[in-house]
Amino acid sequence: MLEVKDITFNVKGTQILNGISFQVAQGETVGIIGPNGSGKTTLFNCLSGFNIPNGGSITLKGHEVTVLPPYKRAALGLGRVFQNFGIFREMTCTENVVTALESRQPMWDSFFPWSKGNKTNRARALEFLKEVHLEKSCDKRASSLSGGQMRLLEIIRTLAFEAEVFLLDEPTAGVSPKMKEDVAGLIRRLKELGKTVLVIEHDINFIQKFCSRIIVLDIGRIVLDDTPDKVRQHSLLQEIYFGSTSGNGS
Ligand SMILES: Nc1ncnc2c1ncn2[C@@H]1O[C@H](COP(=O)(O)OP(=O)(O)OP(=O)(O)O)[C@@H](O)[C@H]1O
Numbered sequence: 292m293l294e295v296k297d298i299t300f301n302v303k304g305t306q307i308l309n310g311i312s313f314q315v316a317q318g319e320t321v322g323i324i325g326p327n328g329s330g331k332t333t334l335f336n337c338l339s340g341f342n343i344p345n346g347g348s349i350t351l352k353g354h355e356v357t358v359l360p361p362y363k364r365a366a367l368g369l370g371r372v373f374q375n376f377g378i379f380r381e382m383t384c385t386e387n388v389v390t391a392l393e394s395r396q397p398m399w400d401s402f403f404p405w406s407k408g409n410k411t412n413r414a415r416a417l418e419f420l421k422e423v424h425l426e427k428s429c430d431k432r433a434s435s436l437s438g439g440q441m442r443l444l445e446i447i448r449t450l451a452f453e454a455e456v457f458l459l460d461e462p463t464a465g466v467s468p469k470m471k472e473d474v475a476g477l478i479r480r481l482k483e484l485g486k487t488v489l490v491i492e493h494d495i496n497f498i499q500k501f502c503s504r505i506i507v508l509d510i511g512r513i514v515l516d517d518t519p520d521k522v523r524q525h526s527l528l529q530e531i532y533f534g535s536t537s538g539n540g541s
């Protein structure tokens with residue numbers, strides 16, 4: 292589904308990514324962890340087209356996309372979820388989802404207010420909102436939602452956009468423990484739907500609930516790529532987070 296081969300990315304002579312290679316199969320849920328500044332977000336920027344790598348290649352569903360602009364990658368099924376930047380705050384929750392549905396349809400389907408597409412899109416949007424328990428807030432402006440609810444809305448909007456590969460950058464940063472569980476539930480749901488998910492998180496205990504594989508980045512390189520259990524037990528994890536191989540690191 293996604294193949295990354297030896298990508299490098301430099302800014303003003305500083306190497307931020309240094310020969311990153313990995314493959315992700317369809318339906319896999321992969322966690323990406325690493326210390327602050329290790330290059331996780333930069334990697335997502337390269338995958339989604341906001342950064343163009345200086346070397347290497349990125350292939351999505353068999354198409355080489357290394358230098359394609361973000362919108363062309365999105366059309367191929369790549370869904371980058373930003374931290375609430377992808378939400379139209381002045382629109383209602385329903386309208387947010389409807390715009391995603393419309394963007395995948397011919398314009399004429401919903402061009403006039405009385406077009407049949409408008410009615411069916413609203414009904415479909417409600418189904419999407421139900422998945423994240425936002426149906427009661429369907430007519431509320433997105434700006435009135437909590438930070439965690441906005442994040443759920445953004446992910447579900449990306450699903451309505453028919454994304455196949457989801458890039459989630461710290462989807463639970465700053466959200467309540469209850470909402471964190473909702474985000475975990477939604478990621479499991481994406482997995483059930485056969486979606487491919489890459490999720491950046493700092494909390495390894497949290498991501499191992501839904502990831503079958505964890506990639507660890509350090510100083511722009513992949514240092515571990517294994518099952519959550521193997522990664523947790525690896526001495527390198529202690530070393531890069533705590534600077535030593537001793538200590539329990541919990
Ligand atoms: N456009 C840029 N210009 C200059 N430096 C950059 C740029 N993009 C990234 N960097 C630098 O690259 C390094 C990696 O940044 P990145 O945001 O990818 O890290 P991260 O692993 O996502 O960190 P965090 O866990 O804090 O989110 C940092 O040192 C950052 O300052």
Ligand SMILES: [Mg+2]
Pocket residue numbers: 331332333
């Ligand atoms: Mg980051």
